[in-house]
Amino acid sequence: MNNMRMLAEEEENDDGTEVTWEDQQRINTFSKLNTRLKSIEERLEELKQEKEALDDLSTELELTDEDESVLYKIGESFLHLPQPRAIKRLEKDQAALSAQILDLSAGAEQCEKEMKELKVTLYARFGRAINLDE
Numbered sequence: 355m356n357n358m359r360m361l362a363e364e365e366e367n368d369d370g371t372e373v374t375w376e377d378q379q380r381i382n383t384f385s386k387l388n389t390r391l392k393s394i395e396e397r398l399e400e401l402k403q404e405k406e407a408l409d410d411l412s413t414e415l416e417l418t419d420e421d422e423s424v425l426y427k428i429g430e431s432f433l434h435l436p437q438p439r440a441i442k443r444l445e446k447d448q449a450a451l452s453a454q455i456l457d458l459s460a461g462a463e464q465c466e467k468e469m470k471e472l473k474v475t476l477y478a479r480f481g482r483a484i485n486l487d488e
Contacts, residue, residue, distance in 0.1 A: 371480055381484075384486060391466065398455065398462065412441075412444055419437065426443060
């Protein structure tokens with residue numbers, strides 16, 4: 355049983371690379387960026403689903419009569435709005451949602467860029483002794 359090994363000998367890192375304070379700060383920054391990226395991705399998915407629902411609603415509203423009053427959700431309440439006003443409100447909501455999606459996408463890209471730079475630095479320093487992948 356003593357012959358069982360978790361890693362092959364050549365994969366073991368026994369060079370004793372010391373982790374400096376700066377290295378630890380880089381690792382912590384990477385971890386924070388990774389957590390932020392996961393949060394942004396979850397929020398983006400929610401917003402994309404909401405946008406898809408608004409797109410479906412837009413199609414449905416176009417099929418209704420202009421004279422009809424429709425129920426439109428604002429916050430937690432539903433209001434009766436004339437069809438043209440509901441369409442204008444929907445377009446405004448779609449534009450706001452698209453802007454949020456763009457902002458979050460830019461934030462995700464920035465996190466990924468910073469994480470890539472940190473990966474290069476940390477892998478250069480620690481090689482196989484550090485795992486920064488999922």
